[in-house]
Ligand code: GN1
Protein backbone atom coordinates (compact mmCIF):
# COMPACT_ATOMS: atom_id res chain seq x y z
CA UNK A 1 0.00 0.00 0.00
CA UNK A 2 1.42 3.37 -0.93
CA UNK A 3 1.17 6.04 1.77
CA UNK A 4 -0.68 9.25 1.03
CA UNK A 5 1.36 11.90 -0.78
CA UNK A 6 3.10 14.23 1.74
CA UNK A 7 1.29 17.19 0.24
CA UNK A 8 -1.97 16.02 1.83
CA UNK A 9 -0.88 17.53 5.12
CA UNK A 10 -0.02 20.85 3.45
CA UNK A 11 -3.59 21.03 2.24
CA UNK A 12 -4.52 21.07 5.93
CA UNK A 13 -1.97 23.83 6.66
CA UNK A 14 0.54 21.44 8.21
CA UNK A 15 3.71 22.64 6.52
CA UNK A 16 6.47 20.71 8.31
CA UNK A 17 8.24 17.90 6.51
CA UNK A 18 6.74 14.41 6.90
CA UNK A 19 9.43 12.13 8.33
CA UNK A 20 7.44 8.90 8.44
CA UNK A 21 4.24 7.15 7.44
CA UNK A 22 2.79 4.10 9.21
CA UNK A 23 -0.41 2.27 8.33
CA UNK A 24 -3.07 2.11 11.04
CA UNK A 25 -4.67 -1.27 10.39
CA UNK A 26 -7.90 -2.63 11.81
CA UNK A 27 -10.69 -0.56 10.26
CA UNK A 28 -12.66 -2.28 7.51
CA UNK A 29 -13.73 0.82 5.60
CA UNK A 30 -11.33 3.79 5.34
CA UNK A 31 -7.63 3.62 4.49
CA UNK A 32 -5.89 5.03 7.57
CA UNK A 33 -2.30 6.21 8.09
CA UNK A 34 -0.28 7.93 10.79
CA UNK A 35 2.08 10.68 9.60
CA UNK A 36 4.96 11.86 11.78
CA UNK A 37 6.23 15.34 10.99
CA UNK A 38 9.60 16.81 11.89
CA UNK A 39 9.51 17.59 15.59
CA UNK A 40 7.63 14.33 16.22
CA UNK A 41 4.00 15.46 16.14
CA UNK A 42 1.73 12.81 14.63
CA UNK A 43 -1.46 13.05 12.61
CA UNK A 44 -4.02 10.48 11.50
CA UNK A 45 -4.59 10.81 7.76
CA UNK A 46 -7.55 8.98 6.26
CA UNK A 47 -8.61 8.39 2.69
CA UNK A 48 -12.36 8.32 3.14
CA UNK A 49 -14.17 5.42 1.49
CA UNK A 50 -16.61 7.34 -0.67
CA UNK A 51 -18.41 4.29 -2.00
CA UNK A 52 -19.54 3.63 1.58
CA UNK A 53 -19.91 7.29 2.66
CA UNK A 54 -21.32 8.82 -0.51
CA UNK A 55 -22.42 12.08 1.11
CA UNK A 56 -19.22 13.65 2.41
CA UNK A 57 -20.99 16.91 3.18
CA UNK A 58 -23.30 15.01 5.53
CA UNK A 59 -20.30 13.45 7.30
CA UNK A 60 -18.51 16.78 7.60
CA UNK A 61 -21.64 18.49 8.87
CA UNK A 62 -22.00 15.90 11.63
CA UNK A 63 -18.31 16.06 12.52
CA UNK A 64 -18.53 19.83 12.92
CA UNK A 65 -21.44 19.39 15.31
CA UNK A 66 -19.47 16.82 17.30
CA UNK A 67 -16.43 19.09 17.39
CA UNK A 68 -18.57 21.93 18.63
CA UNK A 69 -20.50 20.00 21.28
CA UNK A 70 -17.73 17.84 22.61
CA UNK A 71 -15.11 20.60 22.44
CA UNK A 72 -12.15 18.32 21.87
CA UNK A 73 -12.84 15.82 24.65
CA UNK A 74 -13.99 12.23 24.06
CA UNK A 75 -13.18 12.53 20.34
CA UNK A 76 -9.94 13.46 18.53
CA UNK A 77 -9.36 17.01 17.32
CA UNK A 78 -9.97 17.51 13.62
CA UNK A 79 -7.75 19.66 11.46
CA UNK A 80 -10.29 21.93 9.86
CA UNK A 81 -9.70 23.61 6.55
CA UNK A 82 -12.18 26.15 5.24
CA UNK A 83 -13.92 23.19 3.62
CA UNK A 84 -13.44 20.45 6.20
CA UNK A 85 -12.25 17.35 4.36
CA UNK A 86 -10.15 17.95 1.27
CA UNK A 87 -11.22 16.54 -2.08
CA UNK A 88 -8.20 15.80 -4.16
CA UNK A 89 -8.24 14.85 -7.78
CA UNK A 90 -4.58 14.33 -8.59
CA UNK A 91 -2.53 12.96 -5.69
CA UNK A 92 0.74 14.41 -7.00
CA UNK A 93 -0.52 17.97 -7.28
CA UNK A 94 -2.77 19.19 -4.50
CA UNK A 95 -4.90 22.15 -5.34
CA UNK A 96 -5.48 24.85 -2.75
CA UNK A 97 -8.14 23.77 -0.28
CA UNK A 98 -10.91 25.93 -1.50
CA UNK A 99 -10.06 25.47 -5.14
CA UNK A 100 -9.95 21.69 -4.85
CA UNK A 101 -13.37 21.54 -3.33
CA UNK A 102 -16.08 21.02 -5.85
CA UNK A 103 -13.81 20.80 -8.86
CA UNK A 104 -15.34 18.54 -11.47
CA UNK A 105 -13.97 15.00 -11.28
CA UNK A 106 -12.44 13.67 -14.46
CA UNK A 107 -14.60 10.98 -16.06
CA UNK A 108 -12.19 8.23 -15.00
CA UNK A 109 -10.94 9.24 -11.55
CA UNK A 110 -13.11 9.95 -8.55
CA UNK A 111 -11.45 12.42 -6.19
CA UNK A 112 -9.86 11.05 -3.06
CA UNK A 113 -11.32 12.68 0.02
CA UNK A 114 -8.83 13.17 2.85
CA UNK A 115 -9.41 13.82 6.50
CA UNK A 116 -6.73 14.75 9.03
CA UNK A 117 -7.04 14.47 12.80
CA UNK A 118 -4.54 14.89 15.59
CA UNK A 119 -3.14 11.58 16.80
CA UNK A 120 -4.15 10.93 20.42
CA UNK A 121 -0.64 10.51 21.86
CA UNK A 122 -0.13 7.94 24.59
CA UNK A 123 -3.06 5.84 23.43
CA UNK A 124 -3.36 2.33 22.05
CA UNK A 125 -6.10 0.59 20.11
CA UNK A 126 -7.62 -2.87 20.61
CA UNK A 127 -9.01 -5.34 18.09
CA UNK A 128 -11.34 -6.94 20.64
CA UNK A 129 -11.71 -6.42 24.40
CA UNK A 130 -8.57 -7.90 25.95
CA UNK A 131 -10.24 -7.97 29.39
CA UNK A 132 -13.56 -7.29 31.09
CA UNK A 133 -12.01 -4.06 32.42
CA UNK A 134 -11.27 -2.88 28.89
CA UNK A 135 -14.85 -3.65 27.81
CA UNK A 136 -16.07 -1.66 30.82
CA UNK A 137 -13.92 1.32 29.82
CA UNK A 138 -15.03 1.23 26.18
CA UNK A 139 -18.67 1.04 27.24
CA UNK A 140 -18.23 3.88 29.73
CA UNK A 141 -16.91 6.08 26.90
CA UNK A 142 -19.83 5.27 24.58
CA UNK A 143 -22.29 5.83 27.44
CA UNK A 144 -20.73 9.25 28.09
CA UNK A 145 -20.88 10.00 24.36
CA UNK A 146 -24.66 9.50 24.26
CA UNK A 147 -25.11 11.43 27.50
CA UNK A 148 -23.05 14.40 26.27
CA UNK A 149 -24.88 14.54 22.94
CA UNK A 150 -28.37 14.23 24.45
CA UNK A 151 -29.05 18.01 24.48
CA UNK A 152 -28.69 18.32 20.68
CA UNK A 153 -31.94 17.90 18.74
CA UNK A 154 -31.54 14.68 16.74
CA UNK A 155 -32.75 16.38 13.56
CA UNK A 156 -29.59 18.51 13.47
CA UNK A 157 -27.57 15.48 12.44
CA UNK A 158 -27.58 14.38 8.80
CA UNK A 159 -28.11 10.76 7.75
CA UNK A 160 -24.74 9.52 6.49
CA UNK A 161 -25.84 5.98 5.61
CA UNK A 162 -29.55 5.25 5.26
CA UNK A 163 -31.09 2.15 6.91
CA UNK A 164 -27.76 1.41 8.58
CA UNK A 165 -29.25 -0.75 11.33
CA UNK A 166 -32.36 -1.99 9.54
CA UNK A 167 -32.06 -5.75 9.98
CA UNK A 168 -34.93 -6.62 7.66
CA UNK A 169 -33.31 -4.55 4.90
CA UNK A 170 -29.97 -6.25 5.59
CA UNK A 171 -31.75 -9.61 5.21
CA UNK A 172 -33.24 -8.47 1.90
CA UNK A 173 -29.75 -7.52 0.73
CA UNK A 174 -28.58 -11.00 1.73
CA UNK A 175 -31.47 -12.63 -0.14
CA UNK A 176 -30.61 -10.63 -3.27
CA UNK A 177 -26.95 -11.60 -3.02
CA UNK A 178 -27.99 -15.28 -2.71
CA UNK A 179 -30.30 -14.89 -5.69
CA UNK A 180 -27.70 -13.16 -7.90
CA UNK A 181 -24.91 -15.45 -6.70
CA UNK A 182 -22.36 -13.35 -8.63
CA UNK A 183 -19.43 -15.65 -7.86
CA UNK A 184 -21.19 -19.01 -7.55
CA UNK A 185 -20.50 -19.14 -3.80
CA UNK A 186 -24.06 -19.57 -2.54
CA UNK A 187 -24.18 -23.36 -2.68
CA UNK A 188 -21.05 -23.74 -0.59
CA UNK A 189 -22.45 -21.51 2.15
CA UNK A 190 -25.97 -22.90 2.30
CA UNK A 191 -25.61 -23.80 5.99
CA UNK A 192 -24.34 -20.35 6.93
CA UNK A 193 -27.17 -18.68 5.02
CA UNK A 194 -29.81 -20.84 6.72
CA UNK A 195 -28.31 -20.23 10.14
CA UNK A 196 -28.17 -16.45 9.71
CA UNK A 197 -31.81 -16.50 8.58
CA UNK A 198 -32.96 -18.62 11.52
CA UNK A 199 -31.21 -16.42 14.08
CA UNK A 200 -32.32 -13.18 12.39
CA UNK A 201 -35.93 -14.41 12.61
CA UNK A 202 -35.52 -14.96 16.34
CA UNK A 203 -34.03 -11.59 17.35
CA UNK A 204 -35.34 -8.04 17.42
CA UNK A 205 -36.31 -5.16 19.68
CA UNK A 206 -39.84 -4.73 21.00
CA UNK A 207 -41.51 -1.36 20.48
CA UNK A 208 -39.76 1.82 19.44
CA UNK A 209 -36.83 2.79 21.63
CA UNK A 210 -36.14 6.55 21.94
CA UNK A 211 -34.30 8.08 19.00
CA UNK A 212 -30.99 9.64 20.07
CA UNK A 213 -27.69 10.66 18.58
CA UNK A 214 -25.56 7.54 18.86
CA UNK A 215 -22.28 6.37 17.36
CA UNK A 216 -23.80 3.42 15.47
CA UNK A 217 -20.44 1.61 15.15
CA UNK A 218 -19.58 1.28 18.82
CA UNK A 219 -17.17 -1.61 18.62
CA UNK A 220 -14.33 -1.82 21.13
CA UNK A 221 -11.87 -1.30 18.25
CA UNK A 222 -13.26 2.20 17.79
CA UNK A 223 -11.93 3.37 21.17
CA UNK A 224 -8.36 4.44 21.98
CA UNK A 225 -7.13 3.62 25.49
CA UNK A 226 -4.43 5.29 27.61
CA UNK A 227 -1.31 3.15 27.25
CA UNK A 228 -0.56 3.36 30.98
CA UNK A 229 -3.89 3.19 32.79
CA UNK A 230 -6.12 1.58 30.17
CA UNK A 231 -8.66 4.40 30.55
CA UNK A 232 -10.72 5.12 27.44
CA UNK A 233 -9.46 8.41 25.98
CA UNK A 234 -11.14 8.99 22.64
CA UNK A 235 -13.79 7.43 20.42
CA UNK A 236 -12.93 7.27 16.71
CA UNK A 237 -14.66 6.39 13.41
CA UNK A 238 -17.35 8.99 13.87
CA UNK A 239 -18.84 8.98 10.37
CA UNK A 240 -21.84 6.87 11.36
CA UNK A 241 -22.78 9.12 14.29
CA UNK A 242 -26.39 10.08 13.62
CA UNK A 243 -29.91 9.37 14.87
CA UNK A 244 -30.46 5.83 16.13
CA UNK A 245 -31.00 3.87 19.31
CA UNK A 246 -28.45 3.56 22.08
CA UNK A 247 -29.27 -0.15 21.90
CA UNK A 248 -27.28 -0.28 18.64
CA UNK A 249 -24.24 0.98 20.53
CA UNK A 250 -24.81 -1.33 23.49
CA UNK A 251 -25.30 -4.27 21.12
CA UNK A 252 -22.19 -3.45 19.12
CA UNK A 253 -20.16 -3.14 22.33
CA UNK A 254 -21.48 -6.48 23.54
CA UNK A 255 -20.87 -8.40 20.32
CA UNK A 256 -17.36 -6.96 19.92
CA UNK A 257 -16.43 -7.09 23.61
CA UNK A 258 -17.99 -10.37 24.79
CA UNK A 259 -14.84 -12.30 23.86
CA UNK A 260 -11.14 -11.67 23.39
CA UNK A 261 -11.26 -13.71 20.18
CA UNK A 262 -10.83 -12.01 16.84
CA UNK A 263 -13.91 -11.01 14.87
CA UNK A 264 -13.31 -13.87 12.40
CA UNK A 265 -12.56 -16.56 15.02
CA UNK A 266 -15.15 -19.27 14.33
CA UNK A 267 -14.54 -20.81 17.77
CA UNK A 268 -15.20 -17.58 19.69
CA UNK A 269 -17.06 -18.06 22.98
CA UNK A 270 -19.20 -15.59 24.88
CA UNK A 271 -17.77 -14.60 28.27
CA UNK A 272 -20.58 -13.52 30.60
CA UNK A 273 -18.29 -11.45 32.86
CA UNK A 274 -17.27 -9.29 29.91
CA UNK A 275 -20.88 -8.66 28.96
CA UNK A 276 -21.73 -7.70 32.54
CA UNK A 277 -18.74 -5.34 32.65
CA UNK A 278 -19.93 -3.68 29.42
CA UNK A 279 -23.45 -3.22 30.79
CA UNK A 280 -22.11 -1.68 34.02
CA UNK A 281 -19.67 0.55 32.14
CA UNK A 282 -22.35 1.81 29.78
CA UNK A 283 -24.79 2.65 32.57
CA UNK A 284 -22.03 4.42 34.48
CA UNK A 285 -20.97 6.50 31.46
CA UNK A 286 -24.53 7.38 30.46
CA UNK A 287 -25.18 8.71 34.00
CA UNK A 288 -28.91 8.18 34.17
CA UNK A 289 -29.65 8.80 30.48
CA UNK A 290 -30.78 5.20 29.86
CA UNK A 291 -34.55 4.71 30.22
CA UNK A 292 -36.09 1.64 31.84
CA UNK A 293 -37.34 0.43 28.47
CA UNK A 294 -33.87 0.72 26.99
CA UNK A 295 -32.25 -1.05 29.93
CA UNK A 296 -34.79 -3.88 29.63
CA UNK A 297 -33.64 -4.42 26.02
CA UNK A 298 -29.88 -4.63 26.69
CA UNK A 299 -30.05 -8.43 26.51
CA UNK A 300 -31.62 -8.29 23.04
CA UNK A 301 -29.16 -5.75 21.67
CA UNK A 302 -26.07 -8.01 21.53
CA UNK A 303 -27.66 -10.84 19.49
CA UNK A 304 -29.28 -8.26 17.20
CA UNK A 305 -26.02 -6.54 16.33
CA UNK A 306 -24.10 -9.80 16.08
CA UNK A 307 -26.54 -11.26 13.56
CA UNK A 308 -26.77 -8.00 11.64
CA UNK A 309 -23.00 -8.07 11.21
CA UNK A 310 -23.15 -11.78 10.31
CA UNK A 311 -25.69 -11.03 7.56
CA UNK A 312 -23.59 -8.14 6.22
CA UNK A 313 -20.36 -10.18 6.17
CA UNK A 314 -22.13 -13.05 4.41
CA UNK A 315 -23.65 -10.70 1.84
CA UNK A 316 -20.20 -9.27 1.15
CA UNK A 317 -18.72 -12.75 0.81
CA UNK A 318 -21.37 -13.60 -1.79
CA UNK A 319 -20.78 -10.28 -3.58
CA UNK A 320 -17.02 -10.77 -3.80
CA UNK A 321 -15.69 -8.90 -0.72
CA UNK A 322 -16.32 -5.44 -2.06
CA UNK A 323 -17.39 -3.67 1.14
CA UNK A 324 -15.29 -4.89 4.09
CA UNK A 325 -11.51 -4.98 3.74
CA UNK A 326 -10.19 -8.55 3.89
CA UNK A 327 -6.69 -9.91 4.41
CA UNK A 328 -7.34 -13.50 3.20
CA UNK A 329 -9.82 -15.35 1.00
CA UNK A 330 -12.91 -16.40 2.88
CA UNK A 331 -12.43 -13.88 5.71
CA UNK A 332 -15.91 -12.45 5.38
CA UNK A 333 -17.38 -15.96 5.53
CA UNK A 334 -15.34 -16.65 8.67
CA UNK A 335 -16.47 -13.34 10.18
CA UNK A 336 -20.05 -14.26 9.40
CA UNK A 337 -19.75 -17.69 11.01
CA UNK A 338 -18.09 -16.23 14.09
CA UNK A 339 -20.72 -13.53 14.53
CA UNK A 340 -23.58 -16.01 14.07
CA UNK A 341 -22.04 -18.19 16.76
CA UNK A 342 -21.75 -15.18 19.09
CA UNK A 343 -25.35 -14.16 18.34
CA UNK A 344 -26.54 -17.61 19.37
CA UNK A 345 -24.30 -17.60 22.46
CA UNK A 346 -25.54 -14.16 23.48
CA UNK A 347 -29.16 -15.24 23.14
CA UNK A 348 -28.59 -17.73 25.98
CA UNK A 349 -27.53 -14.97 28.42
CA UNK A 350 -29.94 -13.27 30.76
CA UNK A 351 -28.55 -9.81 31.42
C1 GN1 B 1 -17.13 -1.49 9.94
O1 GN1 B 1 -15.02 0.94 9.95
P1 GN1 B 1 -15.09 -0.11 11.00
O2 GN1 B 1 -14.18 -1.24 10.72
O3 GN1 B 1 -14.94 0.47 12.37
C2 GN1 B 1 -18.60 -1.14 9.66
C3 GN1 B 1 -19.44 -1.47 10.89
C4 GN1 B 1 -19.31 -2.95 11.20
C5 GN1 B 1 -17.83 -3.24 11.44
C6 GN1 B 1 -17.60 -4.71 11.71
C7 GN1 B 1 -19.47 2.12 7.98
O4 GN1 B 1 -16.62 -0.68 10.95
O5 GN1 B 1 -20.80 -1.18 10.62
O6 GN1 B 1 -20.07 -3.28 12.33
O7 GN1 B 1 -17.03 -2.85 10.32
N1 GN1 B 1 -18.73 0.27 9.33
C8 GN1 B 1 -19.46 0.67 8.27
O8 GN1 B 1 -16.36 -4.87 12.29
O9 GN1 B 1 -20.11 -0.10 7.57
Ligand code: MG
Pocket residue numbers: 026027028221222237
Ligand atom coordinates in the same frame (compact mmCIF):
# COMPACT_ATOMS: atom_id res chain seq x y z
MG1 MG C 1 -12.92 1.45 13.04
